[in-house]
Protein backbone atom coordinates (compact mmCIF):
# COMPACT_ATOMS: atom_id res chain seq x y z
CA UNK A 57 0.00 0.00 0.00
CA UNK A 58 2.83 2.39 0.84
CA UNK A 59 5.17 3.21 -2.02
CA UNK A 60 8.51 4.94 -1.67
CA UNK A 61 10.14 7.71 -3.69
CA UNK A 62 7.04 8.69 -5.67
CA UNK A 63 6.79 11.49 -8.26
CA UNK A 64 4.16 14.02 -7.14
CA UNK A 65 3.95 15.82 -10.51
CA UNK A 66 0.64 14.10 -11.44
CA UNK A 67 -0.78 15.09 -8.04
CA UNK A 68 -0.46 18.88 -8.29
CA UNK A 69 -2.10 21.13 -10.88
CA UNK A 70 1.03 23.35 -11.03
CA UNK A 71 2.74 20.20 -12.43
CA UNK A 72 5.77 20.81 -10.25
CA UNK A 73 8.14 17.86 -10.29
CA UNK A 74 8.87 16.90 -6.68
CA UNK A 75 9.13 13.52 -4.98
CA UNK A 76 7.57 12.15 -1.83
CA UNK A 77 9.73 9.89 0.34
CA UNK A 78 6.60 7.78 0.84
CA UNK A 79 3.19 7.87 -0.84
CA UNK A 80 -0.12 6.15 -0.21
CA UNK A 81 -3.53 6.38 -1.90
CA UNK A 82 -6.14 5.61 0.78
CA UNK A 83 -9.67 4.73 -0.32
CA UNK A 84 -11.04 3.54 3.04
CA UNK A 85 -10.84 4.78 6.63
CA UNK A 86 -8.90 1.63 7.57
CA UNK A 87 -6.29 2.31 4.88
CA UNK A 88 -6.03 5.90 6.08
CA UNK A 89 -5.55 4.76 9.67
CA UNK A 90 -2.88 2.22 8.65
CA UNK A 91 -1.04 4.87 6.65
CA UNK A 92 -1.02 7.18 9.67
CA UNK A 93 0.27 4.36 11.87
CA UNK A 94 3.12 3.77 9.41
CA UNK A 95 3.99 7.48 9.50
CA UNK A 96 3.80 7.54 13.30
CA UNK A 97 6.25 4.63 13.69
CA UNK A 98 8.71 6.31 11.36
CA UNK A 99 7.97 9.81 12.73
CA UNK A 100 7.18 11.15 9.27
CA UNK A 101 5.37 14.41 8.51
CA UNK A 102 2.12 14.05 6.52
CA UNK A 103 1.17 15.77 3.28
CA UNK A 104 -2.60 15.35 2.73
CA UNK A 105 -3.48 15.41 -0.97
CA UNK A 106 -6.80 15.94 -2.72
CA UNK A 107 -6.81 17.23 -6.28
CA UNK A 108 -3.57 19.14 -5.69
CA UNK A 109 -5.06 22.40 -6.99
CA UNK A 110 -4.09 24.54 -4.02
CA UNK A 111 -0.52 23.47 -3.20
CA UNK A 112 2.94 24.55 -4.27
CA UNK A 113 5.68 21.96 -3.85
CA UNK A 114 8.83 23.88 -3.09
CA UNK A 115 10.97 20.74 -2.96
CA UNK A 116 10.86 16.99 -2.27
CA UNK A 117 8.57 16.01 0.61
CA UNK A 118 10.52 14.15 3.32
CA UNK A 119 7.48 12.33 4.78
CA UNK A 120 4.32 10.47 3.71
CA UNK A 121 2.05 12.03 1.07
CA UNK A 122 -1.46 10.64 1.56
CA UNK A 123 -4.01 10.91 -1.23
CA UNK A 124 -7.34 11.01 0.63
CA UNK A 125 -9.56 9.15 -1.83
CA UNK A 126 -12.64 7.81 0.00
CA UNK A 127 -15.75 7.82 -2.19
CA UNK A 128 -19.47 8.16 -1.48
CA UNK A 129 -22.12 10.79 -2.19
CA UNK A 130 -25.62 10.66 -0.68
CA UNK A 131 -28.52 13.07 -0.99
CA UNK A 132 -31.16 12.84 1.77
CA UNK A 133 -34.32 14.84 1.03
CA UNK A 134 -35.75 16.67 4.07
CA UNK A 135 -38.99 18.63 4.58
CA UNK A 136 -37.09 21.92 4.37
CA UNK A 137 -34.31 21.03 1.91
CA UNK A 138 -31.74 18.34 1.25
CA UNK A 139 -28.77 17.05 3.22
CA UNK A 140 -25.64 15.97 1.33
CA UNK A 141 -23.14 13.49 2.80
CA UNK A 142 -19.95 13.58 0.73
CA UNK A 143 -16.76 11.58 1.23
CA UNK A 144 -13.46 13.45 1.01
CA UNK A 145 -12.37 11.94 -2.32
CA UNK A 146 -15.43 13.07 -4.27
CA UNK A 147 -14.95 15.83 -6.82
CA UNK A 148 -16.32 19.21 -5.72
CA UNK A 149 -17.69 20.38 -9.09
CA UNK A 150 -19.51 17.09 -9.66
CA UNK A 151 -21.21 17.47 -6.28
CA UNK A 152 -22.31 21.01 -7.22
CA UNK A 153 -23.74 19.82 -10.56
CA UNK A 154 -25.56 16.86 -8.97
CA UNK A 155 -27.25 19.20 -6.47
CA UNK A 156 -28.21 21.59 -9.29
CA UNK A 157 -29.62 18.71 -11.37
CA UNK A 158 -31.75 17.73 -8.38
CA UNK A 159 -33.13 21.29 -8.44
CA UNK A 160 -31.49 22.51 -5.23
CA UNK A 161 -29.71 25.85 -4.96
CA UNK A 162 -26.96 27.00 -2.64
CA UNK A 163 -23.81 25.70 -4.33
CA UNK A 164 -24.24 27.01 -7.89
CA UNK A 165 -21.89 30.01 -7.40
CA UNK A 166 -19.16 27.52 -6.45
CA UNK A 167 -19.35 25.57 -9.73
CA UNK A 168 -16.09 24.65 -11.46
CA UNK A 169 -13.85 25.18 -8.43
CA UNK A 170 -11.27 22.41 -8.90
CA UNK A 171 -10.45 19.86 -6.24
CA UNK A 172 -12.07 17.43 -3.87
CA UNK A 173 -14.56 17.66 -1.02
CA UNK A 174 -11.93 16.95 1.65
CA UNK A 175 -10.01 20.15 0.92
CA UNK A 176 -13.06 22.42 0.57
CA UNK A 177 -13.32 23.25 4.32
CA UNK A 178 -9.57 23.89 4.67
CA UNK A 179 -9.82 27.32 3.09
CA UNK A 180 -13.63 27.61 3.16
CA UNK A 181 -13.76 27.74 -0.64
CA UNK A 182 -15.64 30.69 -2.05
CA UNK A 183 -16.59 32.41 -5.28
CA UNK A 184 -19.05 35.04 -6.51
CA UNK A 185 -20.23 36.02 -3.02
CA UNK A 186 -20.84 32.48 -1.69
CA UNK A 187 -18.65 30.37 0.58
CA UNK A 188 -18.71 26.74 1.68
CA UNK A 189 -19.66 27.86 5.21
CA UNK A 190 -23.07 29.09 3.94
CA UNK A 191 -24.31 25.50 3.49
CA UNK A 192 -21.91 23.59 5.75
CA UNK A 193 -23.29 21.50 8.64
CA UNK A 194 -20.40 19.36 9.89
CA UNK A 195 -17.39 17.25 8.95
CA UNK A 196 -15.63 14.16 10.23
CA UNK A 197 -11.85 14.17 10.43
CA UNK A 198 -9.25 11.63 11.47
CA UNK A 199 -6.78 12.89 14.04
CA UNK A 200 -3.30 12.31 12.65
CA UNK A 201 -1.75 11.63 16.08
CA UNK A 202 -4.28 8.98 17.20
CA UNK A 203 -6.29 7.79 14.17
CA UNK A 204 -9.47 8.74 16.08
CA UNK A 205 -12.47 10.21 14.27
CA UNK A 206 -13.61 13.64 15.44
CA UNK A 207 -16.68 15.66 14.40
CA UNK A 208 -16.43 19.41 13.73
CA UNK A 209 -19.51 21.65 13.58
CA UNK A 210 -19.52 24.85 11.51
CA UNK A 211 -18.72 26.77 14.67
CA UNK A 212 -15.81 24.44 15.51
CA UNK A 213 -14.37 25.05 12.03
CA UNK A 214 -14.09 28.83 12.67
CA UNK A 215 -14.56 29.63 9.00
CA UNK A 216 -13.35 32.98 7.68
CA UNK A 217 -12.35 34.44 4.30
CA UNK A 218 -10.28 31.62 2.70
CA UNK A 219 -9.66 30.48 6.23
CA UNK A 220 -10.62 27.91 8.87
CA UNK A 221 -9.27 26.34 12.04
CA UNK A 222 -7.46 23.84 9.77
CA UNK A 223 -5.12 26.64 8.68
CA UNK A 224 -4.58 27.82 12.25
CA UNK A 225 -5.09 25.98 15.60
CA UNK A 226 -5.81 22.59 13.98
CA UNK A 227 -3.20 22.97 11.21
CA UNK A 228 -1.58 19.63 10.23
CA UNK A 229 -3.55 17.76 12.94
CA UNK A 230 -6.44 16.20 10.97
CA UNK A 231 -7.35 14.48 7.73
CA UNK A 232 -10.86 15.43 6.65
CA UNK A 233 -12.81 12.27 5.78
CA UNK A 234 -16.31 13.49 4.95
CA UNK A 235 -18.41 16.63 4.86
CA UNK A 236 -22.14 17.19 5.43
CA UNK A 237 -23.90 20.10 3.72
CA UNK A 238 -27.53 21.22 3.87
CA UNK A 239 -29.26 23.05 1.04
CA UNK A 240 -32.56 24.85 1.67
CA UNK A 241 -35.78 24.04 -0.20
CA UNK A 242 -36.44 27.77 -0.69
CA UNK A 243 -33.68 29.18 -2.84
CA UNK A 244 -32.24 32.68 -2.62
CA UNK A 245 -29.95 33.46 -5.60
CA UNK A 246 -26.72 35.40 -4.94
CA UNK A 247 -26.09 37.26 -8.16
CA UNK A 248 -24.95 40.71 -7.06
CA UNK A 249 -21.36 40.21 -8.31
CA UNK A 250 -20.78 42.54 -11.30
CA UNK A 251 -19.51 39.70 -13.53
CA UNK A 252 -22.74 37.75 -13.01
CA UNK A 253 -24.94 40.82 -13.55
CA UNK A 254 -23.04 41.59 -16.76
CA UNK A 255 -23.37 38.01 -17.99
CA UNK A 256 -27.15 37.98 -17.47
CA UNK A 257 -27.49 41.39 -19.17
CA UNK A 258 -25.39 40.22 -22.17
CA UNK A 259 -27.50 37.06 -22.53
CA UNK A 260 -30.89 38.77 -22.05
CA UNK A 261 -31.53 36.62 -18.98
CA UNK A 262 -34.38 38.06 -16.85
CA UNK A 263 -33.30 38.09 -13.19
CA UNK A 264 -36.73 36.95 -12.04
CA UNK A 265 -36.41 33.73 -14.07
CA UNK A 266 -33.17 32.47 -12.58
CA UNK A 267 -32.76 28.85 -11.49
CA UNK A 268 -29.75 27.23 -9.76
CA UNK A 269 -28.86 25.63 -13.12
CA UNK A 270 -28.94 28.98 -14.96
CA UNK A 271 -26.65 30.55 -12.33
CA UNK A 272 -24.29 27.52 -12.36
CA UNK A 273 -24.00 27.71 -16.16
CA UNK A 274 -23.30 31.46 -15.98
CA UNK A 275 -20.56 30.86 -13.41
CA UNK A 276 -19.08 28.11 -15.61
CA UNK A 277 -19.11 30.41 -18.68
CA UNK A 278 -17.47 33.28 -16.80
CA UNK A 279 -14.81 31.07 -15.23
CA UNK A 280 -14.02 29.39 -18.56
CA UNK A 281 -13.63 32.78 -20.20
CA UNK A 282 -11.13 34.18 -17.72
CA UNK A 283 -9.44 31.40 -15.79
CA UNK A 284 -6.88 29.06 -17.35
CA UNK A 285 -7.81 25.38 -17.25
CA UNK A 286 -5.03 23.74 -15.20
CA UNK A 287 -5.09 20.74 -17.56
CA UNK A 288 -3.96 23.06 -20.40
CA UNK A 289 -1.92 25.66 -18.49
CA UNK A 290 -0.58 24.48 -15.12
CA UNK A 291 -1.72 26.77 -12.29
CA UNK A 292 -3.07 26.76 -8.72
CA UNK A 293 -5.89 29.29 -9.19
CA UNK A 294 -5.66 32.63 -7.39
CA UNK A 295 -2.12 32.78 -6.14
CA UNK A 296 -2.77 35.56 -3.62
CA UNK A 297 -5.66 36.27 -1.28
CA UNK A 298 -7.47 39.55 -1.82
CA UNK A 299 -5.85 41.78 0.84
CA UNK A 300 -8.16 43.22 3.49
CA UNK A 301 -7.22 46.78 4.51
CA UNK A 302 -8.50 49.44 6.91
CA UNK A 303 -10.52 52.45 5.78
CA UNK A 304 -7.62 55.04 5.82
CA UNK A 305 -5.42 52.97 3.47
CA UNK A 306 -8.42 52.22 1.22
CA UNK A 307 -9.31 55.94 1.03
CA UNK A 308 -5.73 56.92 0.26
CA UNK A 309 -5.47 54.29 -2.49
CA UNK A 310 -8.87 55.17 -3.95
CA UNK A 311 -7.80 58.83 -4.14
CA UNK A 312 -4.50 58.06 -5.86
CA UNK A 313 -6.01 55.27 -8.03
CA UNK A 314 -9.70 56.05 -8.75
CA UNK A 315 -10.07 52.81 -10.72
CA UNK A 316 -9.20 50.67 -7.66
CA UNK A 317 -11.44 47.60 -7.45
CA UNK A 318 -12.52 46.93 -3.87
CA UNK A 319 -15.45 45.45 -1.94
CA UNK A 320 -16.73 46.39 1.52
CA UNK A 321 -15.72 43.76 4.05
CA UNK A 322 -17.36 44.49 7.40
CA UNK A 323 -15.70 47.72 8.59
CA UNK A 324 -12.75 47.11 6.26
CA UNK A 325 -12.18 46.83 2.50
CA UNK A 326 -11.17 43.81 0.46
CA UNK A 327 -8.99 44.91 -2.48
CA UNK A 328 -8.90 42.96 -5.74
CA UNK A 329 -5.34 41.58 -5.67
CA UNK A 330 -5.59 40.83 -9.42
CA UNK A 331 -6.26 44.52 -10.11
CA UNK A 332 -3.19 45.60 -8.09
CA UNK A 333 -0.96 43.07 -9.90
CA UNK A 334 -2.37 44.08 -13.27
CA UNK A 335 -1.85 47.80 -12.54
CA UNK A 336 1.72 47.08 -11.51
CA UNK A 337 2.31 45.71 -15.02
CA UNK A 338 2.73 42.01 -14.27
CA UNK A 339 -0.09 40.56 -16.39
CA UNK A 340 1.34 38.39 -19.17
CA UNK A 341 4.87 38.47 -17.71
CA UNK A 342 6.86 35.25 -18.29
CA UNK A 343 10.37 34.37 -17.16
CA UNK A 344 12.09 30.97 -17.13
CA UNK A 345 8.86 29.11 -17.96
CA UNK A 346 6.92 30.63 -15.04
CA UNK A 347 4.63 33.61 -15.38
CA UNK A 348 1.46 35.60 -14.77
CA UNK A 349 -1.62 34.61 -16.77
CA UNK A 350 -2.38 37.07 -19.60
CA UNK A 351 -6.14 37.29 -18.85
CA UNK A 352 -6.14 37.04 -15.04
CA UNK A 353 -3.19 38.62 -13.25
CA UNK A 354 -4.03 36.87 -9.99
CA UNK A 355 -3.11 33.49 -11.46
CA UNK A 356 0.54 32.40 -11.67
CA UNK A 357 1.14 29.83 -14.39
CA UNK A 358 3.82 27.22 -14.86
CA UNK A 359 3.75 26.30 -18.57
CA UNK A 360 7.41 25.31 -18.41
CA UNK A 361 6.67 22.75 -15.61
CA UNK A 362 9.42 24.42 -13.59
CA UNK A 363 10.34 23.65 -10.02
CA UNK A 364 8.53 25.19 -7.06
CA UNK A 365 11.36 27.57 -6.17
CA UNK A 366 10.93 29.38 -9.55
CA UNK A 367 7.24 29.86 -8.75
CA UNK A 368 7.99 31.06 -5.23
CA UNK A 369 10.67 33.49 -6.51
CA UNK A 370 8.20 35.05 -8.94
CA UNK A 371 5.53 35.29 -6.22
CA UNK A 372 8.03 37.04 -3.91
CA UNK A 373 9.03 39.51 -6.65
CA UNK A 374 5.37 40.38 -7.29
CA UNK A 375 4.49 40.72 -3.60
CA UNK A 376 7.46 42.99 -2.95
CA UNK A 377 6.57 45.18 -5.97
CA UNK A 378 2.95 45.52 -4.75
CA UNK A 379 4.18 46.44 -1.28
CA UNK A 380 6.44 49.11 -2.79
CA UNK A 381 3.84 50.54 -5.20
CA UNK A 382 0.67 50.36 -3.05
CA UNK A 383 1.82 49.73 0.54
CA UNK A 384 -0.31 46.55 0.51
CA UNK A 385 0.88 43.13 1.72
CA UNK A 386 -0.04 40.16 -0.46
CA UNK A 387 -0.41 36.76 1.18
CA UNK A 388 -0.26 33.56 -0.89
CA UNK A 389 -3.47 31.51 -1.04
CA UNK A 390 -2.02 28.03 -1.81
CA UNK A 391 -0.15 26.10 0.84
CA UNK A 392 3.59 25.61 0.28
CA UNK A 393 5.14 22.17 1.07
CA UNK A 394 7.47 21.12 2.58
Ligand SMILES: Cc1cc2nc3c(=O)[nH]c(=O)nc-3n(C[C@H](O)[C@H](O)[C@H](O)COP(=O)(O)OP(=O)(O)OC[C@H]3O[C@@H](n4cnc5c(N)ncnc54)[C@H](O)[C@@H]3O)c2cc1C
Nearest residue numbers: 104106107108109110171172174175181182231232292293
Ligand atom coordinates in the same frame (compact mmCIF):
# COMPACT_ATOMS: atom_id res chain seq x y z
C1 LIG B 1 -8.10 27.18 -11.85
C2 LIG B 1 -8.36 27.21 -10.37
C3 LIG B 1 -9.41 27.97 -9.88
C4 LIG B 1 -9.67 28.02 -8.50
N1 LIG B 1 -10.71 28.77 -8.05
C5 LIG B 1 -11.00 28.84 -6.73
C6 LIG B 1 -12.09 29.62 -6.25
O1 LIG B 1 -12.83 30.24 -7.02
N2 LIG B 1 -12.31 29.66 -4.92
C7 LIG B 1 -11.55 28.95 -4.04
O2 LIG B 1 -11.82 29.03 -2.84
N3 LIG B 1 -10.50 28.20 -4.46
C8 LIG B 1 -10.22 28.13 -5.78
N4 LIG B 1 -9.15 27.38 -6.22
C9 LIG B 1 -8.31 26.68 -5.24
C10 LIG B 1 -8.69 25.19 -5.05
O3 LIG B 1 -9.50 24.73 -6.09
C11 LIG B 1 -9.42 24.96 -3.73
O4 LIG B 1 -8.65 25.40 -2.65
C12 LIG B 1 -9.77 23.47 -3.51
O5 LIG B 1 -10.55 23.31 -2.35
C13 LIG B 1 -8.51 22.61 -3.42
O6 LIG B 1 -8.93 21.26 -3.48
P1 LIG B 1 -7.88 20.12 -3.75
O7 LIG B 1 -8.57 18.82 -3.52
O8 LIG B 1 -7.24 20.30 -5.07
O9 LIG B 1 -6.86 20.39 -2.56
P2 LIG B 1 -5.28 20.16 -2.51
O10 LIG B 1 -4.59 21.16 -3.36
O11 LIG B 1 -4.95 18.74 -2.71
O12 LIG B 1 -5.02 20.54 -0.97
C14 LIG B 1 -5.20 21.87 -0.51
C15 LIG B 1 -4.84 21.91 0.98
O13 LIG B 1 -5.73 21.08 1.71
C16 LIG B 1 -5.04 19.98 2.31
N5 LIG B 1 -5.91 18.81 2.16
C17 LIG B 1 -6.36 18.26 1.01
N6 LIG B 1 -7.21 17.27 1.28
C18 LIG B 1 -7.30 17.18 2.63
C19 LIG B 1 -8.02 16.34 3.54
N7 LIG B 1 -8.84 15.38 3.11
N8 LIG B 1 -7.84 16.53 4.88
C20 LIG B 1 -7.01 17.48 5.35
N9 LIG B 1 -6.32 18.31 4.54
C21 LIG B 1 -6.47 18.16 3.20
C22 LIG B 1 -3.72 19.88 1.56
O14 LIG B 1 -2.70 19.30 2.34
C23 LIG B 1 -3.45 21.35 1.25
O15 LIG B 1 -2.93 21.98 2.39
C24 LIG B 1 -8.86 27.30 -7.59
C25 LIG B 1 -7.80 26.51 -8.09
C26 LIG B 1 -7.55 26.47 -9.47
C27 LIG B 1 -6.43 25.64 -9.99
